[in-house]
Amino acid sequence: MSMIQVDGLKKSFGSEDALRGITFNVERGEIFGLLGPSGSGKTTTIKIMTGEFKPSGGDVHVNSYSYKQFSKNDYVSSLGILSDKSSLYDRLTVKDNLELFRKLYNAPKGSVEKVLRDVGLESEIDKTVSKLSKGMKQRILLCKAVIHRPAILFLDEPTSALDPTTTEKIHDMLEELRNDGTTILLTTHNMDEATRLCDNVAFLYQGVIQDSGAPVDLRHKYKRDEVHITYTDGTVKTVERTAKNKQLLDNVLFNSEVADVRTDFPTLGEVFKKVTGKELV
Amino acid sequence: MNMTRMMAIFEKDLKEFMKNMMLFTSVLIPVLMAVFFSRVGVGAGAEGEMPPEILGILAGVVFSAVIFSSVMTMIAEENEKDTLRGLLQSPATIIDIILGKSMVVTLMTIISLVASIMIIGPENYWTLENIISLVLTGLFFLNMGIGLGLVVKSVATTSVYIIPIMFIFGFTPYIEMLITDPDSIAIKIAEYFPIYQHMFVLEGNGGAMEFIILAAWVAVSFLLVLWAFNKRKNDE
Numbered sequence: 001m002s003m004i005q006v007d008g009l010k011k012s013f014g015s016e017d018a019l020r021g022i023t024f025n026v027e028r029g030e031i032f033g034l035l036g037p038s039g040s041g042k043t044t045t046i047k048i049m050t051g052e053f054k055p056s057g058g059d060v061h062v063n064s065y066s067y068k069q070f071s072k073n074d075y076v077s078s079l080g081i082l083s084d085k086s087s088l089y090d091r092l093t094v095k096d097n098l099e100l101f102r103k104l105y106n107a108p109k110g111s112v113e114k115v116l117r118d119v120g121l122e123s124e125i126d127k128t129v130s131k132l133s134k135g136m137k138q139r140i141l142l143c144k145a146v147i148h149r150p151a152i153l154f155l156d157e158p159t160s161a162l163d164p165t166t167t168e169k170i171h172d173m174l175e176e177l178r179n180d181g182t183t184i185l186l187t188t189h190n191m192d193e194a195t196r197l198c199d200n201v202a203f204l205y206q207g208v209i210q211d212s213g214a215p216v217d218l219r220h221k222y223k224r225d226e227v228h229i230t231y232t233d234g235t236v237k238t239v240e241r242t243a244k245n246k247q248l249l250d251n252v253l254f255n256s257e258v259a260d261v262r263t264d265f266p267t268l269g270e271v272f273k274k275v276t277g278k279e280l281v
Numbered sequence: 282m283n284m285t286r287m288m289a290i291f292e293k294d295l296k297e298f299m300k301n302m303m304l305f306t307s308v309l310i311p312v313l314m315a316v317f318f319s320r321v322g323v324g325a326g327a328e329g330e331m332p333p334e335i336l337g338i339l340a341g342v343v344f345s346a347v348i349f350s351s352v353m354t355m356i357a358e359e360n361e362k363d364t365l366r367g368l369l370q371s372p373a374t375i376i377d378i379i380l381g382k383s384m385v386v387t388l389m390t391i392i393s394l395v396a397s398i399m400i401i402g403p404e405n406y407w408t409l410e411n412i413i414s415l416v417l418t419g420l421f422f423l424n425m426g427i428g429l430g431l432v433v434k435s436v437a438t439t440s441v442y443i444i445p446i447m448f449i450f451g452f453t454p455y456i457e458m459l460i461t462d463p464d465s466i467a468i469k470i471a472e473y474f475p476i477y478q479h480m481f482v483l484e485g486n487g488g489a490m491e492f493i494i495l496a497a498w499v500a501v502s503f504l505l506v507l508w509a510f511n512k513r514k515n516d517e
């Protein structure tokens with residue numbers, strides 16, 4: 001059985017349909033990305049899985065629990081949650097903040113020190129949170145989400161507005177968690193993040209999954225067999241990659257007038273635009 | 282309800298309380314008032330005994346400034362900074378969270394009240410009847426703070442509630458300074474307010490009726506808490 005099974009999930013707010021029957025599965029130890037612009041239904045999907053919202057239709061199973069059991073303590077204890085709205089107690093130290101959640105989740109003593117070592121922030125343990133940088137706070141929030149070693153981690157825009165160095169550190173930590181068997185569902189606008197981290201992604205737009213699959217498979221699916229040749233004088237020539245043009249393309253490599261050769265293998269962002277007609281912003 | 286989680290929240294909130302100047306100074310206000318009253322001998326009778334009105338106002342200040350405004354501010358701050366969501370996403374229930382916070386403000390209220398009363402040093406203050414009336418009055422203010430705290434979304438908004446509640450329920454006996462006619466309907470209504478019941482008990486004039494009225498105020502304030510819980514649930 002998949003770790004997350006979503007079947008025809010619907011959610012309406014009054015007359016507005018936020019989700020119109022989405023279906024996807026996430027396997028144990030997989031990083032799954034829900035990609036879509038703001039208002040596409042990503043956060044609503046996560047909020048249903050964390051028990052904050054009740055679905056209007058369809059079915060959801062997470063870690064063998066039906067959505068009707070999402071308020072159960074065992075279920076809540078198996079989750080880790082980090083959203084762009086997650087925050088810490090600014091007046092308290094890093095240790096005070098993490099100790100609170102260690103006790104709430106009944107995690108073993110020493111978990112605080114261990115998780116801080118994992119993110120390289122053990123030297124900040126006695127610092128007041130208000131004195132930390134934004135990137136450090138985000139890493140502490142991730143520590144808070146994983147202090148009890150959850151089976152499933154929900155991440156809603158985990159690296160939005162963070163600098164590349166912090167983003168890199170968070171990505172490394174997420175890869176380690178996946179290697180340890182944690183199932184991760186993340187939402188993001190960042191296509192590089194999705195391409196690097198996700199085993200599978202789903203394009204969510206206007207409450208509907210427009211397409212899904214492994215990032216590399218989606219890029220292959222939507223690629224065009226074209227080669228763009230840029231010459232030193234600035235002219236660009238697009239040639240179809242067919243047997244008929246083999247001689248021309250072979251010669252390109254030896255042509256000193258050629259400045260750049262690029263195949264039409266789209267990025268995930270370009271695939272999203274092809275599928276939905278919208279930029280992923 | 283889980284004792285370990287409740288104690289974890291109590292510990293966290295106690296540390297936050299001590300580091301929050303706004304909350305911490307609220308504990309000192311009644312103590313400073315007690316020092317002021319005892320030094321200038323405000324309203325002291327012939328034998329130097331402090332009249333029940335002053336003791337009633339002091340209790341009103343403790344309850345409105347410490348228990349009511351502190352618990353409301355603590356919940357409002359959690360709402361504003363979205364830390365309440367983090368707690369609610371954990372195995373802690375809203376009951377664990379509210380009880381943890383209530384324990385902190387109750388502890389601070391007891392410290393503030395005992396210190397203030399010790400400074401004034403009235404005789405026969407800690408009678409069983411008076412302690413029961415203090416507990417019921419404190420419960421009323423605690424419920425009001427929890428109920429309104431669940432409704433307000435930011436610390437700035439709390440002042441909209443703190444000032445009127447403080448004047449209406451905390452400083453009720455001051456109405457006698459504004460309205461001198463003892464037969465005024467406003468005075469008659471005010472005499473049904475919680476602090477007056479506490480004062481009647483303190484004067485030794487309290488009977489079952491005062492406790493029934495206090496219990497009714499606690500029941501009404503508890504309904505406010507239930508309404509706020511439901512409102513919050515529906516809003517989400």
